[in-house]
Amino acid sequence: xxxxxxxxxxxxxxxxxxxxxxxxxxxxxxxxxxxxxxxxxxxxxxxxxxxxxxxxxxxxxxxxxxxxxxxxxxxxxxxxxxxxxxxxxxxxxxxxxxxxxxxxxxxxxxxxxxxxxxxxxxxxxxxxxxxxxxxxxxxxxxxxxxxxxxxxxxxxxxxxxxxxxxxxxxxxxxxxxxxxxxxxxxxxxxxxxxxxxxxxxxxxxxxxxxxxxxxxxxxxxxxxxxxxxxxxxxxxxxxxxxxxxxxxxxxxxxxxxxxxxxxxxxxxxxxxxxxxxxxxxxxxxxxxxxxxxxxxxxxxxxxxxxxxxxxxxxxxxxxxxxxxxxxxxxxxxxxxxxxxxxxxxxxxxxxxxxxxxxxxxxxxxxxxxxxxxxxxxxxxxxxxxxxxxxxxxxxxxxxxxxxxxxxxxxxxxxxxxxxxxxxxxxxxxxxxxxxxxxxxxxxxxxxxxxxxxxxxxxxxxxxxxxxxxxxxxxxxxxxxxxxxxxxxxxxxxxxxxxxxxxxxxxxxxxxxxxxxxxxxxxxxxxxxxxxxxxxxxxxxxxxxxxxxxxxxxxxxxxxxxxxxxxxxxxxxxxxxxxxxxxxxxxxxxxxxxxxxxxxxxxxxxxxxxxxxxxxxxxxxxxxxxxxxxxxxxxxxxxxxxxxx
Numbered sequence: 285x286x287x288x289x290x291x292x293x294x295x296x297x298x299x300x301x302x303x304x305x306x307x308x309x310x311x312x313x314x315x316x317x318x319x320x321x322x323x324x325x326x327x328x329x330x331x332x333x334x335x336x337x338x339x340x341x342x343x344x345x346x347x348x349x350x351x352x353x354x355x356x357x358x359x360x361x362x363x364x365x366x367x368x369x370x371x372x373x374x375x376x377x378x379x380x381x382x383x384x385x386x387x388x389x390x391x392x393x394x395x396x397x398x399x400x401x402x403x404x405x406x407x408x409x410x411x412x413x414x415x416x417x418x419x420x421x422x423x424x425x426x427x428x429x430x431x432x433x434x435x436x437x438x439x440x441x442x443x444x445x446x447x448x449x450x451x452x453x454x455x456x457x458x459x460x461x462x463x464x465x466x467x468x469x470x471x472x473x474x475x476x477x478x479x480x481x482x483x484x485x486x487x488x489x490x491x492x493x494x495x496x497x498x499x500x501x502x503x504x505x506x507x508x509x510x511x512x513x514x515x516x517x518x519x520x521x522x523x524x525x526x527x528x529x530x531x532x533x534x535x536x537x538x539x540x541x542x543x544x545x546x547x548x549x550x551x552x553x554x555x556x557x558x559x560x561x562x563x564x565x566x567x568x569x570x571x572x573x574x575x576x577x578x579x580x581x582x583x584x585x586x587x588x589x590x591x592x593x594x595x596x597x598x599x600x601x602x603x604x605x606x607x608x609x610x611x612x613x614x615x616x617x618x619x620x621x622x623x624x625x626x627x628x629x630x631x632x633x634x635x636x637x638x639x640x641x642x643x644x645x646x647x648x649x650x651x652x653x654x655x656x657x658x659x660x661x662x663x664x665x666x667x668x669x670x671x672x673x674x675x676x677x678x679x680x681x682x683x684x685x686x687x688x689x690x691x692x693x694x695x696x697x698x699x700x701x702x703x704x705x706x707x708x709x710x711x712x713x714x715x716x717x718x719x720x721x722x723x724x725x726x727x728x729x730x731x732x733x734x735x736x737x738x739x740x741x742x743x744x745x746x747x748x749x750x751x752x753x754x755x756x757x758x759x760x761x762x763x764x765x766x767x768x769x770x771x772x773x774x775x776x777x778x779x780x781x782x783x784x785x786x787x788x789x790x791x792x793x794x795x796x797x798x799x800x801x802x803x804x805x806x807x808x809x810x811x812x813x814x815x816x817x818x819x820x821x822x823x824x825x826x827x828x829x830x831x832x833x834x835x836x837x838x839x840x841x842x843x844x845x846x847x848x849x850x851x852x853x854x855x856x857x858x859x860x861x862x863x864x865x866x867x868x869x870x871x872x873x874x875x876x877x878x879x880x881x882x883x884x885x886x887x888x889x890x891x892x893x894x895x896x897x898x899x900x901x902x903x904x905x906x907x908x909x910x911x912x913x914x915x916x917x918x919x920x921x922x923x924x925x926x927x928x
Contacts, residue, residue, distance in 0.1 A: 308361065309544045310353065310372035311571070314555035318383040327560040331378075335387050340564045342391055345373060348568075354398035355446040355513060355536065362547050373571075375399040376538065376555060378450060378515060379418075380408065380431045385439065392444050401431075401439070402450035402515035402538075405502040408433060420457055420466055433506045440507055448513035449534060452499035454492070455517040460723075463599075463650045467723055468520040470495075471793070482637065482721065493528045500532040512536055519555075520723075523792040526551050541796060542575040552795055580830065580867055581922045582902025583609065584618040584666070587635050588625060589908065591645055602651055605908050609659050612918045617655055618728045618800070618832070618902070621648045621665040621718060622672075628696050629732055630671040638717035640674050640710050649722035656723060664726030664800060665718060669733035669783055670699035672711060680707040682735065683742040685758045690741045697732040702782045704744035715786045719793035727790060728832065729783050731802035735775045735818040737768055748778070768815050775818035780827045800830040800867065805840060808833060808855050821856075825865050830900065835893065836871040838881070849889055853896040867900040868893045872913045880912045890921050 316331035318338055333341070345352065351369035361368045377384050380403045392399055407430055410416055415424035431439075439445040457466025458474045470492060474483040483491070496514070504510045514529045519540030526537050530551070541554030556570055590601045609617070622631035623644040634641050635648035652663040670682070682699045683690040693699065700707035739745075746756045752774055755761055761771050783801065791797050807819040814820050824831045835852055842848035856862040870889050872881055886903075893901055901921075903913060 308368060308547045310358070310368055310374060311544055311574070312374045312376060312538065312553055312555040313571070314538075314540060314557045315375070315377045315388075316379055316559075317381040318387045320387075322561045324561075329560070331557065331559045332561055333558060334561050337561055337563065337567070338388070339391065341558075341567050342395055342397065344564055344568060345571075346395065350571075352395070352397040352399075355400055355448075357398075358536065358547070358550060359512070362550060368547075376402065376448075376515065378402045379404065379455070380436075380450075382429060382431055382435075385431055385435045389439060389442075389445075393442070396444070398444050398446070400446040400448050400513065400515075401436075402448040402513075403431070403436070403503070404450045404452070404455045404517075405499045406453040407455075408436075408506075409502065417456075437507060440509075446513065447503060447507060447509075447511055448515050448536075448538070449496065449499040449503060449511045449529075450515050451517055452495045452502065454495050460653070461649045462646050465650060465653050467653060468518045470517060470525055471520045471522055471723070473720060485720075489524060489528075492525055493531075496525075496528050496532050496534070500534065513538065519557075519796075521552070522795060539796065544574065578615070579924060580616050580900035580902070581614050581924065582616045582618055582832075582867055582869070582900070583612065583614040583906050584869060584902055584904035585620060585906050587620040587647060587651060588623060588627075589905075590651065591623070591635075591647060595645075598645065598647065601908070602654065605651075606654055606658060608906075608908050608911075608915055609655065609661070611915045613922050613924075614659075614661060614902075615924070616662050616664065616726075616902070618664045618666045618904075619648070619652055619655070619724075621667050621722070629668075629730070630673050630696075630698050631668045632673050634714070634718075636718050636721045638721075639713050641672060641714070648718075652722055652724045656725070662725040662798070664728040664798070665722065665724045666728040666730065667715070667718070668730040669779070669786070670702060670711070671697045671730065671732040672700060672714065673698065674700070674710055676700065676707065676710070679743050680704050681742065682740045683745070684736065684738040685741045685762070686738065693739060695734075695736070695739075697734070699732060701740050701742045701744050702735075702778055703740060703748040704742065707744075708782065708785075712786060712789050715789050716793070719790040724794065725796060726798040726800060726829075727787055729786075729799070729801045729828075731804060731834065733779045733783065733801070733819075734804075735772075735779070737762065737772065737815050740775070749774070765815075769812070772815045772818050773820070776814060776820045776823055779818055780823055784827065798829040799827075800832050801828045802832045802834065802869075805834055805836070805852055809852060821862075822859060825859060825861055828865075830865050830867050832867040832869050832902070834871075835868040835889075837889075838874050838876065839871055841876070845889070846892065849892055850896060853893055853898050857897055863897050863899055865900075866898070867902055868898050870901065870903045872903050872905055872907070880907075880910065883914050883917050886913050887917055887921060 318333050318335055320335050322332050322334040350371045350373045353372045353374055360366045384401055410427045412427055414427050418425040454469040456469050458469045458472050460467035460472040461475055473488055500510050510533045513536035514534040515538040521539055529537060537551040538553045538555055540557050542556055543554050545553050590605055592598045621635055623633035633644040635645055637643055655661050655663050680700055682693045682701050684693050749756050762768055787799050801824050803819050803824055806813040807817055808821045837845035837848040856866045874881055
């Protein structure tokens with residue numbers, strides 16, 4: 285009975301904890317303009333909702349038990365002065381469109397719903413009768429299209445409306461690369477074409493801090509209170525911005541993202557974007573599912589194919605790639621950020637400004653931005669972990685045990701040691717430079733992150749072994765299967781930890797970052813092969829958002845490719861989240877004879893992965909010039925249901 289009593293207490297405690305967690309979570313909806321009539325043909329790509337649909341959405345929230353909360357409710361709950369209700373939802377409206385006063389405010393009063401509006405204060409200060417550019421490429425908008433300060437004051441006095449900063453003048457684009465792309469001002473190092481130089485860090489930080497100061501000051505002057513929240517234009521932000529905003533008293537920060545929020549971090553609150561005038565069925569789907577569970581469809585792209593010494597030809601090649609993507613409709617692109625012209629997998633140069641390697645061309649940011657904005661695709665920067673051909677002393681590099689002593693590594697990947705402090709610093713600075721100079725949403729860690737059962741016996745590797753309490757004598761390390769596996773697991777963790785460190789360096793500048801890691805197939809098929817690679821499938825599943833397995837039976841010279849692929853998918857399915865987090869990367873080229881994979885074989889392998897339960901699928905490489913794999917076939921394979 286005592287055991288049963290203890291079990292009941294544990295069960296009750298777990299249940300109460302689950303209730304508490306549910307009560308401490310909330311969703312945020314992001315609205316923009318509200319119009320009387322929204323023709324269906326004019327909704328694509330617009331952040332607009334019709335008045336009738338908004339009425340239906342407010343009614344749906346009430347009918348389905350959602351509780352609309354205020355900014356104050358969030359702050360009180362964070363301070364322990366109360367709990368959030370279940371199914372808590374915060375309503376936010378960006379930009380200060382006058383429709384908030386004429387159409388939204390009456391509904392708020394009717395339902396007694398609180399809401400938050402985010403104002404661009406430089407727009408608010410434009411005199412009546414004048415116009416300004418709201419969005420690049422559009423006709424200027426009249427000042428009267430937006431709220432007046434008098435209207436905002438009335439909204440605040442109602443007790444229903446909280447005013448947030450939408451920055452002072454950063455709701456615009458700045459030139460962010462030599463090709464002239466305009467990119468979000470708050471997170472872009474402005475490019476000066478006359479000096480052929482980027483804004484340095486000091487100038488960037490001074491610019492954004494001054495903007496946030498001006499915005500908070502302007503709101504205080506007109507309303508008598510400083511803003512407690514900032515809504516980042518376009519949902520783009522970084523850690524430096526968050527720190528600057530907190531210095532101005534804005535303790536809440538809002539971005540865009542399809543997920544729930546908790547009270548743990550109120551500086552990067554995700555909001556579900558309500559766009560393209562969803563009907564009530566679409567709206568309910570977005571609110572309840574948060575667009576979750578969407579399969580990933582990956583194009584893995586070499587920028588080396590796109591680059592040409594002639595910049596004009598590079599632009600033509602990039603245009604061909606974008607046209608191809610438009611036909612195929614991937615939702616994810618793994619995009620090469622390093623230059624590897626000899627194809628050995630080592631980074632000889634980079635496609636972004638940096639401190640340590642030659643820049644072959646300032647191309648990655650250009651390509652990533654075009655893909656992201658024109659195709660609405662998440663771009664992962666495909667980067668080596670260790671294989672950078674920087675000038676470095678021999679002891680910085682991975683060494684292997686050969687002929688009774690440590691020797692320079694003989695693997696085709698000429699890797700820096702993950703244990704050498706200076707080597708780690710250099711690699712970290714390369715990743716920081718990538719994050720500062722490019723817009724992207726993910727990192728794909730290259731398959732160079734391996735260490736064999738004869739590596740790494742460099743001085744730094746041996747020192748790390750000593751610190752971990754492992755023997756430093758190679759014969760002992762390699763003497764038994766148990767010791768070899770213990771050494772391998774030590775190296776697996778070191779590589780995993782180092783990639784996490786690199787991801788965190790990037791997240792300072794690109795917080796909305798997802799991670800993927802290229803893994804060989806053998807560590808999944810035969811877990812004991814961790815000894816030869818220092819790769820572990822279970823560890824990778826826990827460490828990264830996705831594991832990109834090289835599902836390439838021809839490359840592996842499998843006697844029966846279909847049986848090999850079947851075993852691979854079924855083995856992944858045995859692991860918790862194995863199918864939920866694995867991207868199966870098929871091959872588009874048979875490297876044994878440098879021939880294109882026949883499309884019937886390619887499509888058959890794709891369908892086989894799907895039949896076995898594989899959810900996320902991609903391929904490598906893509907050749908835009910030979911249409912390989914064929915765009916017509918890929919279009920059908922990549923097709924997914926439309927999601928609002």
